[in-house]
Amino acid sequence: MNILKKIAGCFLIFIAGLLSIVALATLIEAVINFIKSSMTKDLPYLVALFIMVFFLALIVIYIVKLGLKLIKPKAIPEDSIDDIGS
Numbered sequence: 001m002n003i004l005k006k007i008a009g010c011f012l013i014f015i016a017g018l019l020s021i022v023a024l025a026t027l028i029e030a031v032i033n034f035i036k037s038s039m040t041k042d043l044p045y046l047v048a049l050f051i052m053v054f055f056l057a058l059i060v061i062y063i064v065k066l067g068l069k070l071i072k073p074k075a076i077p078e079d080s081i082d083d084i085g086s
């Protein structure tokens with residue numbers, strides 16, 4: 001079961017990386033098209049894309065945190081020094 005959690009965590013981090021690369025590439029392409037066209041009709045599209053990328057970034061951050069939580073090994077509880085002496 002532990003190995004499945006680690007594989008799932010790695011898969012989630014991989015998916016989050018792909019989502020972030022695609023989102024940034026789309027955003028860069030939209031900015032380049034806005035600069036080239038110099039028309040006002042592309043401005044609402046650009047603003048909506050910025051908002052979409054922002055929310056996608058929040059989702060990516062959540063997915064990465066979940067993946068790291070699955071990969072991280074569980075801490076082994078240790079006895080305190082007071083318990084050892086008595």
